[in-house]
Amino acid sequence: xxxxxxxxxxxxxxxxxxFHYTQAQVSGGEPTTFEGFGNYAxxxxxxxxxxxxxxxxxxxxxxxxxxxxxxxxxxxxxxxVRAVPRLALMLAALGAWATPAITGSTVWxxxxxxxxxxxxxxxxxGDHSWTYGRFSAFFLVLxxxxxxxxxxxxxTVYAGIRAVPAEVLEAAALxxxxxxxxxxxxxxxxxxxxxxVVTIQSxxxxxxxxxxxxxxxxxxxxxxxxxxxxxxxxxxxxxxxQYSLGAAIGVVMLLILxxxxxxxxxxxxxxxxxx
Amino acid sequence: xxxSIRMVAVAAVLATAACAxxxxxxxxxxxxxxxxxxxxxxxxxxxxTPKEQVVDSxxxxxxxxxxxxxxTVEYIPVETRAQRIKAAFNxxxxxPDLIEYGNTDTAGYVKDGGxxxxxxxxxxxxxxxxTDPTARQSVTVGGRVYGVxxxxxxxxxxxxxxxxxxxxxxxxxxxxxxxxTAKRIRAAKPELYGLAVGGAYTYGAMPFIWAHxxxxxxxxxxxxxxxxxxxxxxxxxxxxxxxxxxxxCPAAKCAAMTGNDTITAFAAGKAAMAIGGDFSHxxxxxxxxxxxxxxxxxxxxxxxxxxxxxxxxxxxxVLKSTTHRTLAVDLMKxxxxxxxxxxxxxxxxxxxxxSDVRQQVAAKEAFVKPFVETLAADTKFVPxxxxxxxIDAGQVLPTMFQEVVSGKKDxxxxxxxxxxxxxxxxxxxx
Numbered sequence: 001x002x003x004x005x006x007x008x009x010x011x012x013x014x015x016x017x018x019f020h021y022t023q024a025q026v027s028g029g030e031p032t033t034f035e036g037f038g039n040y041a042x043x044x045x046x047x048x049x050x051x052x053x054x055x056x057x058x059x060x061x062x063x064x065x066x067x068x069x070x071x072x073x074x075x076x077x078x079x080x081v082r083a084v085p086r087l088a089l090m091l092a093a094l095g096a097w098a099t100p101a102i103t104g105s106t107v108w109x110x111x112x113x114x115x116x117x118x119x120x121x122x123x124x125x126g127d128h129s130w131t132y133g134r135f136s137a138f139f140l141v142l143x144x145x146x147x148x149x150x151x152x153x154x155x156t157v158y159a160g161i162r163a164v165p166a167e168v169l170e171a172a173a174l175x176x177x178x179x180x181x182x183x184x185x186x187x188x189x190x191x192x193x194x195x196x197v198v199t200i201q202s203x204x205x206x207x208x209x210x211x212x213x214x215x216x217x218x219x220x221x222x223x224x225x226x227x228x229x230x231x232x233x234x235x236x237x238x239x240x241x242q243y244s245l246g247a248a249i250g251v252v253m254l255l256i257l258x259x260x261x262x263x264x265x266x267x268x269x270x271x272x273x274x275x
Numbered sequence: 276x277x278x279s280i281r282m283v284a285v286a287a288v289l290a291t292a293a294c295a296x297x298x299x300x301x302x303x304x305x306x307x308x309x310x311x312x313x314x315x316x317x318x319x320x321x322x323x324t325p326k327e328q329v330v331d332s333x334x335x336x337x338x339x340x341x342x343x344x345x346x347t348v349e350y351i352p353v354e355t356r357a358q359r360i361k362a363a364f365n366x367x368x369x370x371p372d373l374i375e376y377g378n379t380d381t382a383g384y385v386k387d388g389g390x391x392x393x394x395x396x397x398x399x400x401x402x403x404x405x406t407d408p409t410a411r412q413s414v415t416v417g418g419r420v421y422g423v424x425x426x427x428x429x430x431x432x433x434x435x436x437x438x439x440x441x442x443x444x445x446x447x448x449x450x451x452x453x454x455x456t457a458k459r460i461r462a463a464k465p466e467l468y469g470l471a472v473g474g475a476y477t478y479g480a481m482p483f484i485w486a487h488x489x490x491x492x493x494x495x496x497x498x499x500x501x502x503x504x505x506x507x508x509x510x511x512x513x514x515x516x517x518x519x520x521x522x523x524c525p526a527a528k529c530a531a532m533t534g535n536d537t538i539t540a541f542a543a544g545k546a547a548m549a550i551g552g553d554f555s556h557x558x559x560x561x562x563x564x565x566x567x568x569x570x571x572x573x574x575x576x577x578x579x580x581x582x583x584x585x586x587x588x589x590x591x592x593v594l595k596s597t598t599h600r601t602l603a604v605d606l607m608k609x610x611x612x613x614x615x616x617x618x619x620x621x622x623x624x625x626x627x628x629x630s631d632v633r634q635q636v637a638a639k640e641a642f643v644k645p646f647v648e649t650l651a652a653d654t655k656f657v658p659x660x661x662x663x664x665x666i667d668a669g670q671v672l673p674t675m676f677q678e679v680v681s682g683k684k685d686x687x688x689x690x691x692x693x694x695x696x697x698x699x700x701x702x703x704x705x
Contacts, residue, residue, distance in 0.1 A: 012296065015296050016296045019296060021296055023361055023364070023383070023386075023387045024386045024387045024388060024661070025296075025298055026297075026298055026361075026364070026365055026387075027298075027361070027364030027365050027387045027388055027389055028298050028388050029364075029385075029386055029387045029388020029389070030386070030388070032296065032298055114527070114528060127528070128527075129527040129528055131531065132526070132527040132528075132530065132531070132681070218475075218531055219670075220670070221531075222474065222530045222531055222677045222681050223474075223673075223674045223675075223677035223678045223681060223683060224670065224674050225683075235668065235669065235670075236669075239668035239669075240664060240665040240667075240668035240669055241361070241383075241664070241665075241668075242665065242703075
């Protein structure tokens with residue numbers, strides 16, 4: 001049953017990706033034709049696809065690193081502060097977590113709005129447009145992505161730290177280890193399984209980011225400079241009804257994510273750790 | 276992880292057995308019932324009540340004429356029309372009999388197999404001969420007619436009379452004057468855009484290309500070839516993109532703007548000029564510039580000429596899957612008749628698609644004069660190819676303008692890239 005639920009959509013995705021399948025085929029205006037790997041050839045021959053793929057990988061990597069750094073730092077902070085500030089930080093993080101992506105994106109966009117945004121007013125930037133430059137637009141989206149996904153990392157890692165016996169930490173502190181040293185030599189190795197899970201989760205999330213880019217850069221930015229794979233696939237599949245091309249992009253994304261995850265697990269296993 | 280041989284075998288069998296993804300058979304229906312319920316989808320406009328009243332009076336007459344026939348009208352939101360109509364094509368069982376659709380979608384819907392060929396009915400329809408040529412072109416694909424024009428929309432130049440008076444400026448008579456006037460206003464009043472333009476405002480940019488003698492694409496019927504990289508078209512692109520910059524409309528803001536954004540800026544008093552449609556009239560009237568603006572046709576290259584405008588608008592079409600073809604065609608003709616279009620204009624301000632009716636209403640309402648003049652001068656239409664939907668959704672033209680105004684590419688290479696993408700799209704639809 002579970003296998004069916006998982007396999008059937010993927011099977012359909014793969015199937016559609018080897019046919020010429022647009023709106024005309026769906027509604028029966030034209031017969032469906034088998035294309036083999038034609039859609040993939042078209043995709044790989046398209047310079048824009050490689051550009052978008054590169055942007056997606058770099059952007060996702062930046063998001064994952066930032067999210068993990070912020071999440072872990074705040075998790076450690078949580079263990080060091082007293083109850084009231086801890087509660088406040090927890091609530092703030094949960095608030096960010098619970099905010100729907102569309103709402104979050106819109107609010108961030110407003111904060112950085114060229115004409116009415118408070119950020120420009122506070123920084124005295126006049127009517128500087130944050131979404132005009134490629135990197136500044138990606139940076140803006142990165143902030144939003146980190147903001148809405150660090151709570152998961154923070155809460156999970158915090159729970160992990162709580163499970164670490166207090167004596168271990170105490171012993172390290174007595175030996176004169178700095179906070180950073182404790183994290184690197186004691187906590188991180190003990191939390192490895194948890195870190196693996198949140199990293200894989202983050203990779204998958206950030207690689208598939210859609211809403212933030214779609215909302216904050218108006219569907220891909222000036223001249224498509226902020227397109228990521230998911231938005232690109234949407235543009236192909238739904239906006240212009242080239243379902244088969246969209247499906248091919250989906251399959252490529254699936255394979256990339258699967259490969260990343262497998263390589264990661266493999267590396268871990270070689271180090272003698274079992275998940 | 277290990278994939279078992281058995282699983283692979285099962286997958287292989289499935290893959291060969293199931294063969295193709297689902298399609299729905301919308302071959303045209305053989306049935307043509309003369310009674311029963313006709314389902315109609317029309318677009319939900321902002322402030323829809325006057326439209327409903329016009330439609331209701333047509334329906335009342337229709338139902339009186341056809342005993343046993345009943346009509347239900349559903350007003351569908353414009354934003355989600357694409358999904359709704361696609362879904363209707365996919366599921367003939369719950370599809371309507373008659374729909375309103377945007378005229379740039381005609382070729383795509385025909386290729387999808389969604390619209391019924393009504394060429395003979397259109398020819399036999401007495402009123403059809405007064406339909407203006409561009410409107411007729413917007414329902415025609417490969418020489419066959421797939422609907423009737425419902426109304427047209429066209430754009431012209433809105434300008435602030437108070438600003439022009441204060442600075443002692445004349446209304447621009449050529450495109451060169453338009454550009455220099457815009458820059459003079461910006462220099463005198465840096466808080467205003469001279470002429471509000473948008474990198475994503477394709478329909479505002481097209482008149483510049485056409486005025487210089489350029490075309491988006493050339494060809495007829497099925498085979499089109501991009502012409503956006505021709506020398507004439509590039510001159511138009513050059514002219515339009517020269518309006519982006521700190522001396523008129525800063526690229527950092529204007530590159531991403533759409534047509535609506537430019538009208539919003541104008542209505543809010545942030546621009547001295549804007550290219551807006553007859554359908555933008557209400558939005559501008561509701562803004563702070565009410566009473567301090569006028570509209571003239573967008574000037575062409577030569578003194579006194581009018582730049583060819585894009586003839587937008589909506590059509591009505593009968594679905595191929597209808598089981599009440601005769602009734603649906605009759606209702607379509609009634610809804611789009613001269614009388615009904617005249618009433619629709621009075622109710623909603625939508626311009627009639629019949630040249631003679633349009634002249635009559637222009638005499639009554641002063642604000643439509645510049646738009647009717649523009650329509651009378653010359654209008655053009657996007658390529659009647661299903662590839663247009665792909666080109667439009669793929670943001671080919673906005674990307675081209677944005678690449679130029681943001682300095683990523685020069686006009687020649689941006690136009691060449693756009694032409695390549697357009698040709699790819701034309702080729703992919705055969």
